[in-house]
Amino acid sequence: MHQPIKKHRPPLKKRLADASEPYLYSAPALILIVAVMLVPLVVGISYAFRDIQLLNPFSGGFVGLDHFRALGQDEAFYGALRNTLWWTGASVFLQFTFGLILALLLDKPFYGRGLVQALVFLPWAVPSFLAGLNWAWLFNPVIGPLPHWFTALGLMDEPHNILSDPHLAMWGPIAANVWWGIPFFAITLLAALQAIPRDLYEAASIDGAGPVQRFMSITLPFLAPTIAITVLLRTVWISNFADLIVVMTNGGPADRTQIVASYIFTQAFKRLDFGYASAIALVLLALLLVYSMLIVLLRQTMLNKG
Amino acid sequence: MASIDIESVRKSYGSFPVLHGVDLEIKDGEFIVLVGPSGCGKSTLLRMIAGLEEVTGGEIRISGNRVNDLAPKDRDIAMVFQSYALYPHMSVADNMSYSLRLRKTAKEKIASAVGSAAKKLGLDPLLERRPKALSGGQRQRVAMGRAIVRQPKAFLFDEPLSNLDARLREQMRAEIKKLHADLKATSIYVTHDQIEAMTLADRIVAMHGGIVQQVGTPLELYDTPANLFVAGFIGSPGMNFLEGRYVVGGGAGAAGEGAGIRLSDGTVVPVAPRAGLAPDAAATLGIRPEHVVIAENGMLEAGVDLVEPTGFGIILHLSLHGLPFKIFTLDRDALSAGPTVRVDFPQKHLHVFDEAGNRAD
Numbered sequence: 149m150h151q152p153i154k155k156h157r158p159p160l161k162k163r164l165a166d167a168s169e170p171y172l173y174s175a176p177a178l179i180l181i182v183a184v185m186l187v188p189l190v191v192g193i194s195y196a197f198r199d200i201q202l203l204n205p206f207s208g209g210f211v212g213l214d215h216f217r218a219l220g221q222d223e224a225f226y227g228a229l230r231n232t233l234w235w236t237g238a239s240v241f242l243q244f245t246f247g248l249i250l251a252l253l254l255d256k257p258f259y260g261r262g263l264v265q266a267l268v269f270l271p272w273a274v275p276s277f278l279a280g281l282n283w284a285w286l287f288n289p290v291i292g293p294l295p296h297w298f299t300a301l302g303l304m305d306e307p308h309n310i311l312s313d314p315h316l317a318m319w320g321p322i323a324a325n326v327w328w329g330i331p332f333f334a335i336t337l338l339a340a341l342q343a344i345p346r347d348l349y350e351a352a353s354i355d356g357a358g359p360v361q362r363f364m365s366i367t368l369p370f371l372a373p374t375i376a377i378t379v380l381l382r383t384v385w386i387s388n389f390a391d392l393i394v395v396m397t398n399g400g401p402a403d404r405t406q407i408v409a410s411y412i413f414t415q416a417f418k419r420l421d422f423g424y425a426s427a428i429a430l431v432l433l434a435l436l437l438v439y440s441m442l443i444v445l446l447r448q449t450m451l452n453k454g
Numbered sequence: 455m456a457s458i459d460i461e462s463v464r465k466s467y468g469s470f471p472v473l474h475g476v477d478l479e480i481k482d483g484e485f486i487v488l489v490g491p492s493g494c495g496k497s498t499l500l501r502m503i504a505g506l507e508e509v510t511g512g513e514i515r516i517s518g519n520r521v522n523d524l525a526p527k528d529r530d531i532a533m534v535f536q537s538y539a540l541y542p543h544m545s546v547a548d549n550m551s552y553s554l555r556l557r558k559t560a561k562e563k564i565a566s567a568v569g570s571a572a573k574k575l576g577l578d579p580l581l582e583r584r585p586k587a588l589s590g591g592q593r594q595r596v597a598m599g600r601a602i603v604r605q606p607k608a609f610l611f612d613e614p615l616s617n618l619d620a621r622l623r624e625q626m627r628a629e630i631k632k633l634h635a636d637l638k639a640t641s642i643y644v645t646h647d648q649i650e651a652m653t654l655a656d657r658i659v660a661m662h663g664g665i666v667q668q669v670g671t672p673l674e675l676y677d678t679p680a681n682l683f684v685a686g687f688i689g690s691p692g693m694n695f696l697e698g699r700y701v702v703g704g705g706a707g708a709a710g711e712g713a714g715i716r717l718s719d720g721t722v723v724p725v726a727p728r729a730g731l732a733p734d735a736a737a738t739l740g741i742r743p744e745h746v747v748i749a750e751n752g753m754l755e756a757g758v759d760l761v762e763p764t765g766f767g768i769i770l771h772l773s774l775h776g777l778p779f780k781i782f783t784l785d786r787d788a789l790s791a792g793p794t795v796r797v798d799f800p801q802k803h804l805h806v807f808d809e810a811g812n813r814a815d
Binding site for chain 2: 345347348350351352353354355356357358361365366369370
């Protein structure tokens with residue numbers, strides 16, 4: 149009875165090889181993903197629950213939720229959170245608005261459009277630190293023209309640096325960010341615009357739609373999925389984007405331009421408290437995840453509807 | 455409903471002319487088909503009437519009013535596009551009512567207009583669907599529905615059936631014809647398909663190279679084509695052409711006293727005398743494949759290259775003096791045609807064209 153079964157059963161080695169085959173094939177990719185993405189993520193998250201201070205050789209112990217309790221009491225963090233909302237909201241809104249206008253203009257054929265398109269996308273190629281320095285200088289009344297122009301226009305009493313004005317400082321990095329980020333929206337929205345069939349506009353104009361009605365009933369519905377995804381991407385991106393603020397104001401004056409991302413940077417690399425910085429980063433991550441989920445859901449319902 | 459007058463209308467893109475002075479008078483309620491090969495300017499002309507292209511020169515009038523500078527929406531015309539151009543994010547009902555909603559028509563009026571159009575086109579069960587959930591034929595119907603709800607002065611069709619399969623195309627063709635009989639709306643229909651042109655049109659406008667070649671009823675174009683282009687374009691399989699010289703009287707050889715066309719091998723095909731042709735002038739003889747007669751004692755011998763049974767009839771591909779030549783016959787005996795056949799050309803079905811390609815009568 150046992151003999152024939154044994155005969156049909158392949159040797160153990162072969163069975164092992166067969167069973168492990170799919171895992172072996174996917175192993176290189178999986179190992180790479182785990183090593184490059186998961187390990188740093190877990191280590192980073194673990195920092196949030198440990199006391200890690202670079203200058204304290206005795207640190208490194210597990211502190212549980214201590215960092216989060218401290219964070220709950222941290223006025224500077226709440227200020228940074230409010231500033232992040234302000235910084236992200238204004239930047240995304242202005243980048244999107246100007247990007248859309250630019251994309252609509254570039255969608256119309258005109259002489260030299262190719263050249264203009266290429267030029268418009270230039271800011272995107274400028275390194276963010278360079279862009280930050282450049283704008284910081286532009287706002288500096290000693291070497292930059294902007295304060296003098298604002299004064300001439302009657303917007304300022306005398307040329308001074310808005311980056312050192314607690315009420316206006318945030319507009320400096322926002323202006324730089326808008327200048328730097330418009331091309332992103334212009335590129336993606338232009339691509340989406342050019343994918344809209346022209347005869348839909350023709351059909352609508354014969355149906356009696358004016359330019360505004362055509363925009364509302366054809367352009368917007370077609371752009372909506374792209375708008376949702378680009379706004380989502382940019383929002384996450386910008387709220388994590390501390391370069392311009394670090395370069396231009398370093399969070400000042402008096403933390404008026406401190407956003408969560410730059411606060412993390414300050415905690416980690418100025419105070420060298422990696423544990424606390426990781427805890428803040430974890431909170432920011434959670435907030436952005438929630439936000440992304442909402443947008444993805446919104447996009448999904450929109451796509452299903454359309 | 456309205457008449458449309460087109461007066462020496464020209465169009466050029468930059469310095470490149472695509473329409474060279476088109477004149478056309480379209481009567482109220484008429485169904486006009488613009489036909490021609492791609493690039494002949496027929497779609498451009500239609501789009502100029504719609505207001506989608508600017509008029510370079512000349513004048514377009516709808517109901518007697520000059521519309522050259524009017525926006526498409528102020529011309530009160532409806533158009534059916536080749537791609538249908540349905541609004542993908544709107545339901546069928548919304549697609550059809552869009553123009554009425556833009557005009558702030560009363561809700562009850564919209565509902566009744568959409569309802570009756572949907573009924574006419576059999577779209578009732580589809581009103582809540584979106585275009586992507588419809589088949590090609592259904593989309594085509596929605597595009598037509600969108601045009602008829604408005605009761606415009608004129609309908610413009612830009613190759614509306616070319617994205618459908620053959621069976622559906624035939625069916626929609628009949629429906630368009632019925633619809634036109636029903637609505638009696640002035641219609642201009644662009645197509646490159648001469649069967650559509652023949653079956654739908656009150657009058658056909660045959661175009662080529664931005665010039666109107668002939669305007670007339672379908673049978674006028676079929677029976678008395680004005681030139682070689684029209685002769686070759688209308689009819690399928692296309693007309694056969696044989697080049698030769700026009701001969702009269704004594705020089706006509708076999709033709710005796712009458713006139714004839716002497717082909718390159720010396721054969722003279724007798725034709726009725728043509729006043730417009732000088733003796734010995736170069737001329738082209740035309741005969742439709744369905745008019746060629748196979749006869750044992752026919753005057754010309756042709757080699758059989760290919761036999762194509764179509765079910766309805768048989769197409770014989772011949773070579774006559776080394777040139778391709780076709781016969782269409784209902785006679786099944788042609789299937790067993792030998793390596794050569796002898797053919798005759800009945801005189802009443804012969805067309806003669808002069809050196810410039812114009813019809814000579």
